[in-house]
Amino acid sequence: QWPSSTRAEIMAVLTCLIVCPPNSLINIFTDSQCTIDTFTSLSNYKITPRRKQKINNIILWQAIQQIIAEINLQVRFTKVKAHSGVEYND
Numbered sequence: 001q002w003p004s005s006t007r008a009e010i011m012a013v014l015t016c017l018i019v020c021p022p023n024s025l026i027n028i029f030t031d032s033q034c035t036i037d038t039f040t041s042l043s044n045y046k047i048t049p050r051r052k053q054k055i056n057n058i059i060l061w062q063a064i065q066q067i068i069a070e071i072n073l074q075v076r077f078t079k080v081k082a083h084s085g086v087e088y089n090d
Helices: 005-018 033-042 049-053 058-070
Strands: 025-030 074-079
Touching: 005 025, 005 033, 005 058, 033 058, 033 074
Parallel strands: 025 074
Antiparallel strands: none
16 A cells, blocks of 8 residues: 555556557557566566566556456557656656
8 A cells, every 4th residue: 555656657557448449559658667567577478376466566467457358459568768858758
């Protein structure tokens, strides 16, 4: 129950995916490398269930995976530089 910028990023991703139309290609631009890395690692089928349960915010990540599977989304993350003067990123 500790505040976390990463948890806020994950929740933003989850919220965006909920409203996406089925069978879409989704590009998410974020300055959170942790979010990108965790999403990528969860896509690795070699990760064991025990290791998966140790990931921070796993409940949110599982919800994201469920939404992606249920409505057949293709999700890509792109890293953008933080605080770079871009209006929608600052």
